[in-house]
Amino acid sequence: MNLSMKRMQAILVKDYKEFSRNLAVSSTILVPLVIALFYSRMGIDTIQVHFMAINMTFSLVATYIQCCLIAEEKEKNTLRNLMLSPATIPEILIGKSMLTFIITILILTGSILLTGYNPGNTLIMIIAFLLSSIFYITIGTLLGLIAKTVMESSVIVMPVFFLFSIGPFASAFVEKYPVLKVIEWLPSTQLINLAESLENNFKVGDLVQPFGLISLWIIIVMILTVIVYNKRMKDDI
Template sequence: MTFSWKRVNAIFQKDYKDFSRNMAVSIVIFLPLIMAALYSRMGVDSIQGHFMTINMTFAMVGTYVQCCLIAEEKEKNTLRGLMLSPASTLEILGGKSLLSFVLTIVIIFFSAFLSEYKPANIAIVAVAIILSSLFYIGIGTLLGLVARSVMESSVIVLPVIGIFSVGSFVTVWAEKYPILKVVEYMPNVQLIDLAEKVEAGAGFADVLSNFGIISVWVVVVCLLTVSVFKKRMMD
């Protein structure tokens, strides 16, 4: 079976209609924009400050919105219809993730604009942001497949929002509590570290380790998501 953009586009358009009708979900995309505007007025101009907003966008838009959309499909039993359709796993997961991906990138762009974040090397940061968005959307899809309802999805996604939005600040205690050094390998911390290196004049070769760690997270989450999705198909 060949990959069909027509099927992906049909799933994308359906998700867009569901998203636009669900105010409880769609309203969260404005939270990072409000925070970015506030940071700009407060004069916050550090990498930590800028990426607090960006990581919140990943968690609130990439993960929360995606999780709720998948859970809503399950609750309405429309996801089962997709699984039984001629669409392949890649087409379904790709189509279901496309809206969250577009929203995430758009909100990050406007958040950076509002907070006046101008990276020294926009190409490196852009690639890192795109790669990171795949991780967060994958987490959202995985949690949505596990959740039994939209209400449950909005609860189980809260730890993700907390860990990946403000969890990077735990690194300040890493020297006092060595066990916390594992936090340094989290994708949000790696993204901040990459951005700081870029501001110091680093090139692609200097941030390959950051890209590598984020990529490992992406691959692991994607494999888990596909595995759970196929299990749901058999069920």
């Protein structure tokens, strides 16, 4: 497939200008930083708490901002122009994800520095973070295509926030409610499990499950996103 860097870069620059001038959305990126700051000052130093801030960055920055960016294009009726332009579907989707990806990485680095989290194996953790960002951004794209307005997107993101960021905490109640075992399969829980196994001596076999599951989530959400995009394309056009 022939991707035009020039087009994707144009979309990135345009998104940056729109985003930085929209304070209502762009100020959200401060929330995970503030939370990270609180936790670091409270002096709690467990993996669970570190990942509270990290998972919150993912859902509030990656998913929410991506969702707003896409929903705004729809609300303002500009997505149609993009779809009718010579840009292809991958160019549009990648171009629209680039800004969120960059911001996510920046905020993630910021909150990790603030909480003082030091992973057992930095390289493996970075790869896991990158994969997770892709997953959360894709979910954001999917929700953005479903939401009709920016207003709606902040509501629609809430379930994702609770499920993926708060969800891992529910694993404390697994013994009482066996239904909650499902939480084990969430990408955010897998990320925490990965981090915990990295702290001790780990075998390569331990890495297979988290990476495999996160990748599986990415593939499922990507397929859904392309289906919804194509459907929107037929409806709107």
